[in-house]
Amino acid sequence: MNKAETYKAGDIKILKGLEGVRTRPAMYIGSTGVEGLHHLIYEVLDNSVDEALAGYCNQIEVRLHRDGSCTVIDNGRGIPIDIHPDDPEGRTALEIVLTELHAGGKFESKAYKVSGGLHGVGLSVVNALSEWLEVEVKRDGKVVRQRYARGIPVTPVEIIGETEDSGTKIKFMPDPEIFETTEFIKEMLIERFRELSYLNKGLKIILVDERDGSVEEFIKEGGIVSFVEDLNKNKKVLNSKPIYVKGQKDRIIVEIAIQYNEGYSEEIITFVNNIHTREGGTHLVGFKSALTRTINSYAIENGLLKEGKESLSGEDVREGIVAVISVKIPDPQFEGQTKMKLGNSEVKGVVETILNEGLSRWLEENPNYAKLIIEKARDAARAREAAKKAKELTRKNGILESTTLPGKLADCTEKDPSHAELFIVEGDSAGGSAKQARDRRCQAVLPLRGKILNVEKARVDKMLTSEEIKTLITAIGGGIGKENFDPADIRYHKVILMTDADVDGAHIRTLLLTFFYRQMFPLIEAGYLYIAQPPLYRIKRGKWERYIQTEDEFNEFLMDIAVEEVSLPQESELNLKKEFLKLLFEYGRILENFEKRGFAPSFIESILKTGPEQKDTEFFELKDFQMIQQIYDRLSTLQEIKENQDYVIQIKNDTVRTQSLWELYSKVMDAIKKGLTIQRYKGLGEMNPEQLWETTMDPEKRTLLQVTVEDAELANEMFTILMGDDVEPRKEFIVKHALEVRNLDI
């Protein structure tokens, strides 16, 4: 073959190739719409980014011109301009790259060419789909240029100058014969440029829009770490410092950044050679499996999870995760509907190995963050378990229907929910009394065994395993959970919690409130939840009797009597007497409390008198002690009750003279309580059915507290504090509320 013939043959082949691109553009760039149009820029840009990846380029400029053309300039090595030795026509590599389909590879010294999905079709495709294209290369000391029209060279490769620099400049005009629209949309470009700047740490991409005169720069020194941080920008994060893992194995480079937020969704963005793999693929599979395995084994090794008993699922460890996975591989295979899914099977194991190792190390080095992350995953696990139970339960309820109500429930005859009440009663014995006492037409009673609820660290989701709670759910009838609760099916419009007035009772009430809050929120919202107010005291004097519901009310009652029976020696104002009595009561009560803890009141009084000694500092730091000291100081300086060293007051007609405020208190109390029968109800079980009816259940006489959403919220919070695994807030809470707890604990 002579030279001319060879040239001709090659030429025809190239023309055929370019013609193919022009007759079926969508095959090469996806579409001839806006997406395809922008693809032209991405294609050129990807080549420049490859130079950056190889470490030869750190700046790319994209210019949108007023005439609709676009220029991409980089400071890479420049497209080779030497005559290609194997080319029979003796053309430059530059010309071949720009005109021959799939020519890129011939000149590759690049390890990680972007060549997947719709990208990587080559510069010749951009050229073929451009009305005209002009390439300028700085390389080997020269500046060279060539122009093309619809992919065909219209000038030779010309040397137009000398230079010390290197780089490539490609200016092209999208062909209106091909594209439905030829107007570049800045916002679309910005999204990709931003993405690229995250994926290529330190690479600066400049977008100059000559159409509106704007210039924007994209550069992320933090790379994909900045990526996850920015994705979490307005969220509360668990690990303020993102997890960052980078490694390489078998020519596969893996880079991963992870940062958890307090939310519940997962956002994992994956890239292969800078291409967003929207459908995931083998890299994502490897990531997920390593994440689950590493977190579980770290948690077990560090006692954050009970081996064999608890385990965190993939979904659990991904709740609230924001992650970016970027892999670079030599020969990516893309699959899936939109060719956006990585298929290379070898990538899974590599990602897995690298993340396993990197994440384990990170967890070891950041135990505090590790703990937070595992805590969150455990919460997710519990929520998942609860949701599953809820579903099962609702399903079961469906089968049971309301015809088979639980045996423990003593239902009422009234079927109209707006007239029906359900008493949830703590304890079987109180339940028995309530069943006898109730108005069976409209009042149903369901006893709950307190012990079951009151297991240490009972969790709301654990409650769902209790038969009692299942019974409760069936009795109420609306189902449970977020999606499964239907207020229309609630069988009672008054659901009344009736628990003992002691610590256990308060605890169970909190637990139940939390349960309702989390599982039957609409019931609270509708105002159907109430708290019964059983009396705390019954006071009798002869035939006269009175029930008292709260500790405050009881104190007020005692105070009223005291004001009548006590007088101060010096004629004094009523207010002063009241203040004195109030202080004395408070003083006495704190001393009684000390007495319960094993400190004799006389001992405490002696310290109050002499002041604290060094050795007892811890004791003096007690809130109770500081408080009683204040009260003591105030009382002992009240001149109205002092005669020399003695305290002197009148109780009825008797004068009491003593040096001890405790004695004074005891005498006043004795006098008040004389002739009264005071009964303190420790539990509902101490009341007989008649008493329970008239004090707590009789709609005519009882008081009910309607539970508001805020009450339930508070209970939920309190529950979280008291039952949660976090020790600090629990401690804080107990210290803060020490005095209130004391009052409950009588």
Ligand code: 0RA
């Ligand atoms: C082929 C081979 C080499 C670089 C390039 C093409 C290249 C293409 C573009 C497109 C835009 N900017 C570009 N920069 C470089 C490798 C050259 C070498 O090994 O020196």
